[in-house]
Amino acid sequence: xxxxxxxxxxxxxxxxxxxxxxxxxxxxxxxxxxxxxxxxxxxxxxxxxxxxxxxxxxxxxxxxxxxxxxxxxxxxxxxxxxxxxxxxxxxxxxxxxxxxxxxxxxxxxxxxxxxxxxxxxxxxxxxxxxxxxxxxxxxxxxxxxxxxxxxxxxxxxxxxxxxxxxxxxxxxxxxxxxxxxxxxxxxxxxxxxxxxxxxxxxxxxx
Numbered sequence: 356x357x358x359x360x361x362x363x364x365x366x367x368x369x370x371x372x373x374x375x376x377x378x379x380x381x382x383x384x385x386x387x388x389x390x391x392x393x394x395x396x397x398x399x400x401x402x403x404x405x406x407x408x409x410x411x412x413x414x415x416x417x418x419x420x421x422x423x424x425x426x427x428x429x430x431x432x433x434x435x436x437x438x439x440x441x442x443x444x445x446x447x448x449x450x451x452x453x454x455x456x457x458x459x460x461x462x463x464x465x466x467x468x469x470x471x472x473x474x475x476x477x478x479x480x481x482x483x484x485x486x487x488x489x490x491x492x493x494x495x496x497x498x499x500x501x502x503x504x505x506x507x508x509x510x511x512x513x514x515x516x517x518x519x520x521x522x523x524x525x526x527x528x529x530x531x532x533x534x535x536x537x538x539x540x541x542x543x544x545x546x547x548x549x550x551x552x553x554x555x556x557x558x559x560x561x
Contacts, residue, residue: 383482385506386514389547392465392478394431397487397495397537398439399424400456405445410472415444418474421456427537429544431466441466442474452477452484461487463497463540482506487537495537510547517550519543 389395400423407417422440425433433439443454454462454477465483467476477483485497499506507527511517519527523543526535 383479383506385510386547388465388479388483389544390551393468394466395429395544396425396433397427397461397463399426399461401458403456415446417445418442419445427541429541430548444474452481496534497537497540498534514550518546
């Protein structure tokens with residue numbers, strides 16, 4: 356709790372409009388992460404470089420610039436196969452997510468809108484970055500509860516208008532689901548994003 360409070364204070368001092376309430380999501384629920392993120396992608400990092408900040412911020416005097424390939428996308432302007440680069444403040448603090456970049460590592464990322472200096476952040480901190488594992492059969496899996504929180508918990512109760520097929524509903528409602536195929540995960544997230552957009556149009560979404 357103390358570490359989370361410190362991070363909120365630090366992140367509140369980062370360049371506008373990168374607000375602490377956006378980076379540290381309102382809760383780790385998948386619909387809150389999806390609402391607060393501008394881009395939701397599965398990303399394979401291929402190169403990483405560090406650049407000095409012209410204007411230093413609290414706890415960071417540089418940014419990490421990640422370049423790689425989008426493998427899946429559920430929200431934002433990217434699509435599978437896109438080559439993209441983005442930069443994140445190089446903040447060395449407990450609770451900050453670490454993005455591996457070894458040419459093969461893949462992660463699902465919930466990325467914020469850019470701040471004034473063009474940098475983005477991972478929404479929800481460690482909850483907004485989910486590593487992807489590959490099996491010997493080359494299946495791509497995400498462990499929904501790897502962070503210690505179930506991001507699908509009570510989803511259908513909170514969003515009764517959510518449109519899920521039987522396979523997706525079984526995944527969401529099974530507390531013992533553990534690992535989920537990336538394709539299933541993104542199919543569910545896309546439906547969550549659609550439901551958020553529908554309720555926003557009705558004025559019911561905050």
